[in-house]
Amino acid sequence: MSLPGLNLFAPGDSGAPTARTPAPRTDDLKPGSEFRFEVPFGSSATIKLLDTNPFSPDGSVAPTAELFGTELAPNKTYTFSGYKGAVYTWHGCRLESGGDFDGEPYVGEETPLTQHANVHFALEGLRSRAGAAAARDGFGPRVAVVGPDNAGKTSLVKTLAAYAVRAGRYPVVVNLDPRQGLLSVPGALTATVVASTLDVEDGGWGSSPISGPNPTPVKTPLVYHFGLPAPDDNARLYRPMVTRLALAATSRLEVDPEVRASGCLVDTPGVISQGKGGQYEHLSHILSEFSVNVLLVLGNERLYNDMVKRFGQSTGDDAVAVVRLPKSEGCVDRDESYMRQLRQAQVRSYFFGSRSNPLSPHGVMADFSVVTIYKIVESSSAFSFLPGTADADAAAGAVYEPVTPSLMLQNCLLAVTHADPHESEDAIRDAGVMGYVWVAAVDEAKKKLRLLMPVAGRVPNKTMLLGTWPEDVADMVG
Numbered sequence: 001m002s003l004p005g006l007n008l009f010a011p012g013d014s015g016a017p018t019a020r021t022p023a024p025r026t027d028d029l030k031p032g033s034e035f036r037f038e039v040p041f042g043s044s045a046t047i048k049l050l051d052t053n054p055f056s057p058d059g060s061v062a063p064t065a066e067l068f069g070t071e072l073a074p075n076k077t078y079t080f081s082g083y084k085g086a087v088y089t090w091h092g093c094r095l096e097s098g099g100d101f102d103g104e105p106y107v108g109e110e111t112p113l114t115q116h117a118n119v120h121f122a123l124e125g126l127r128s129r130a131g132a133a134a135a136r137d138g139f140g141p142r143v144a145v146v147g148p149d150n151a152g153k154t155s156l157v158k159t160l161a162a163y164a165v166r167a168g169r170y171p172v173v174v175n176l177d178p179r180q181g182l183l184s185v186p187g188a189l190t191a192t193v194v195a196s197t198l199d200v201e202d203g204g205w206g207s208s209p210i211s212g213p214n215p216t217p218v219k220t221p222l223v224y225h226f227g228l229p230a231p232d233d234n235a236r237l238y239r240p241m242v243t244r245l246a247l248a249a250t251s252r253l254e255v256d257p258e259v260r261a262s263g264c265l266v267d268t269p270g271v272i273s274q275g276k277g278g279q280y281e282h283l284s285h286i287l288s289e290f291s292v293n294v295l296l297v298l299g300n301e302r303l304y305n306d307m308v309k310r311f312g313q314s315t316g317d318d319a320v321a322v323v324r325l326p327k328s329e330g331c332v333d334r335d336e337s338y339m340r341q342l343r344q345a346q347v348r349s350y351f352f353g354s355r356s357n358p359l360s361p362h363g364v365m366a367d368f369s370v371v372t373i374y375k376i377v378e379s380s381s382a383f384s385f386l387p388g389t390a391d392a393d394a395a396a397g398a399v400y401e402p403v404t405p406s407l408m409l410q411n412c413l414l415a416v417t418h419a420d421p422h423e424s425e426d427a428i429r430d431a432g433v434m435g436y437v438w439v440a441a442v443d444e445a446k447k448k449l450r451l452l453m454p455v456a457g458r459v460p461n462k463t464m465l466l467g468t469w470p471e472d473v474a475d476m477v478g
């Protein structure tokens with residue numbers, strides 16, 4: 001399905017077993033245990049749930065297994081590449097696995113899944129109450145997950161979203177962490193109504209509609225492009241974007257009673273849980289904009305105490321239930337080289353899809369004169385909600401600067417917004433993203449850009465944004 005000459009996957013990532021592939025192994029998982037595994041980028045490994053439960057000799061209990069809340073189908077082979085995760089079983093199961101794992105997979109018996117399931121059932125209680133009160137504008141739980149980097153926040157959000165979908169709910173899942181994308185590229189902040197099964201293999205969420213058929217129903221995220229790695233890299237941009245996403249999420253909750261009763265699940269960046277240099281201000285902004293009433297704190301006892309002191313004291317409609325959950329023993333620290341590969345893989349899969357759902361991007365030529373590009377400016381100046389700060393904002397400078405196309409754009413990702421060319425900064429910021437293009441080549445002599453677009457057609461006459469995050473992705477087109 002790919003265009004001739006385009007590399008569909010990274011070199012070595014063909015999906016075929018390599019020469020050093022060890023023989024398949026089988027593992028019997030006791031009820032309540034999980035199979036933890038890591039697969040490097042450029043390799044692949046498979047996992048299959050066998051149709052037999054060694055812990056139910058009379059066959060009365062069917063084997064079950066799930067990956068971050070989404071059930072595996074028996075006898076189906078799932079293929080993973082550049083992945084770290086765990087298959088959990090409630091009732092016991094036998095797994096067959098093979099391929100190029102990073103180290104030996106192992107079975108862990110200490111998992112916090114029971115607590116996570118209890119949180120799900122508590123949220124279900126709130127949703128049922130909200131559903132019963134839907135005629136009276138009952139809102140389901142608005143949940144935010146906080147904790148340091150690699151504490152398992154995204155995994156918890158994924159698990160709770162998957163359980164909610166299995167219970168017939170339609171939660172709005174919000175990603176406020178620009179370090180990695182959720183149904184979009186890194187640098188994007190997104191809100192998505194998750195109404196269908198999550199995809200087990202492709203990063204665990206599924207895909208957004210771009211082109212071609214899809215094995216799992218697509219999800220349509222609302223996207224704003226922040227384009228920098230951390231909220232503090234431009235708080236004057238981050239906070240209004242959070243407000244904008246919260247408005248969009250709230251209006252979605254308002255118009256649809258089923259979404260309203262399901263509530264929302266908000267994933268936050270680890271850095272804002274550090275409490276240093278006003279980081280809690282970001283958190284407090286997120287909680288108030290999304291009217292969060294359930295705050296899940298992962299791992300850290302000090303953070304939990306801070307959260308209770310700061311947010312757990314209010315009563316009545318503003319009350320926030322602060323709940324501490326243990327960090328999973330399985331959570332793995334991801335080093336910078338892994339994170340970089342993950343970002344690059346997310347950008348590649350935006351254009352080329354995945355092994356199970358390949359996509360066909362299109363190359364187009366565009367004149368320098370038909371593109372309007374702004375660079376997202378890094379700025380450490382603080383954001384303030386105090387009155388009379390317009391002058392301070394003006395003194396802090398622009399958040400977007402016009403860019404004249406040049407070789408510097410080569411290999412860069414550009415966010416195509418809904419804003420017309422030369423609209424105001426606020427209009428561009430609030431416009432949302434219609435899609436992304438990647439700059440394959442720049443011909444300064446002929447004043448032309450060669451762009452890779454996910455769909456065929458002309459380059460939209462809209463404002464494009466260039467951030468420093470994610471970094472350039474080279475060699476996407478062979």
Ligand SMILES: Nc1ncnc2c1ncn2[C@@H]1O[C@H](COP(=O)(O)OP(=O)(O)OP(=O)(O)O)[C@@H](O)[C@H]1O
Pocket residue numbers: 034036037083084085086147148149150151152153154155156177179180268269270328329330331332333334
């Ligand atoms: N039980 C588990 N077993 C194996 N791997 C796991 C488990 N739980 C989470 N992981 C993996 O650990 C890594 C970190 O988890 P996760 O992304 O959920 O953390 P996070 O708090 O969202 O991190 P960050 O804030 O840095 O994005 C991920 O690669 C995830 O797939």
